[in-house]
Every structure is written in C-alpha cells, then in structure tokens.
Amino acid sequence: MKRNWFWGIICILGAILIFGNLFGFLPFTFSLWKIAGTLIFLSVIIDGIKERSFYSPLFGIAIIFYLFREDLGFEDISLWLLLLATWLLAWGLTSIIYPKTRHIEIEDIEYSTNSIINITSSFGEKVQYIQTNDLQYVTIDSKFSGLKLYFDQATIQNQATIEIDGNFTGIELYVPKEWNVQSHVRAFFGGVDEKGQPSSSGYPTLNITGRIHFGGIEIHYI
DSSP: OOOOHHHHHHHHHHHHHHHHHHHTOSSSOOOHHHHHHHHHHHHHHHHHHHTTOSHHHHHHHHHHHHHTTTTTTOTTOOHHHHHHHHHHHHHHHHHHHSOTTSOOOGGGEEEEOOSEEEEEEEEEEEEEEEOOSSOOEEEEEEEEEEEEEEOTTOOOSSEEEEEEEEEEEEEEEEEOTTSEEEEOOEEEEEEEEEESOOOOOSOSEEEEEEEEEEEEEEEEEO
8 A cells, every 4th residue: 555644744743733732732722723724734835845845835834823823922913914025035035046047847837728718826936828819818816926928829809808816926918019908907015017019009909907916917018
C-alpha cells in the first residue's frame, strides 16, 4: 500500500490539536474552526514549500497568525492590512529570488479557444493565451496572484466584455491596438493603467468591468 505522508502528518497534527484542546496542555484556546483553519493552512504552507513559492507559505502563516491573534496579544490587528503586507512581502521576495526572466513551467501556461471563458488565479503567477474567432465574455477571478492574458490571437465580432474580480493582484491584458477598449473598473487601493497607443476607429469594442482591491490592471496595446 502506498504511504500518503502528507495527509498522514496533517491528520496527526489535527489529532494533537484536538487532544491538546481536550486536556488543556496547549497554551492556546482552540475551537473547531481554529483547528480546521490551522490544518487547512498548514497544508497550504507545506504545498507552497514543495512548489518553491513564497505566496502560499506566507499567506498560510499570516492566516494562522490571525486565527490566534487574541492569544498572541494582537486582537486589534487588521486582517486586510496583514494580507496586504504579506502580499507585498511575497511579491518582493519573488521578484528578487525568482525574477520574471526565469523559465515559466508549462503548467503555468494555458490556452483558451472558447467564446465564453472563465479564468481563476490564486497564489502565484499565470499566463493565458486567448485564441478564438468569436470572443464574447471573459470572467476573471484573481486573488493574491499575477495574471497575464494575451488577446492578440482573438477576434471580436462586434463587442465583448471582461468582468474582473481582483483582490491583491496584478493583471496585465495584452490586446490588439485596433480594439476600442472601454474601462469601467471600480478600484479600491488600485487602478487601471494603459500602455501603448491604440488606433481604434470605434469597433470592435472591449468593455472591461468589475472591481479590483489592492492591485492594478495594465492594458497593453500591441
């Protein structure tokens, strides 16, 4: 029988936390959601270390710290500021130790050929190429990550929409300069920036909607 060390260790740690809570030999007060959260984010930390990523381990540590903030004497700490500081630290370490010029593994690159596309990205970097003759609607859910989308091999028949839900993220959109891009994104501690010069005559139209918190969107005309 194949041993599953990862989940075996997680389950043993869960048992230790529960026994510690029952018999009172751990210095922290535990509840069911604290135990569950600790085990979940411990698995995130271990998985991130295996993948040589800064994002997952640092965010896992930050969330576990927040779960026990009262026991540690930081009951008034702000979750959003804690996550923002963690994101900045992870991004900074990644930029220094794993610069963008590094080789991108094949699992970080995806290709989409549908007219309606759903894109999700969390804790890391992702590159996606859109290759379709009838782009209509794209939804983007990006959290604590860097995302690059290339639309240079996509065609819009009349108009298309990109709806963004971004938190602590950087999103780069590479679009043909012939497209008429209309941005209606609501930004909180973030913004939308355009790079390059469009040469659109008004059609086809790409509408960008949604919201972004603690991050930025860059539109590159190519």
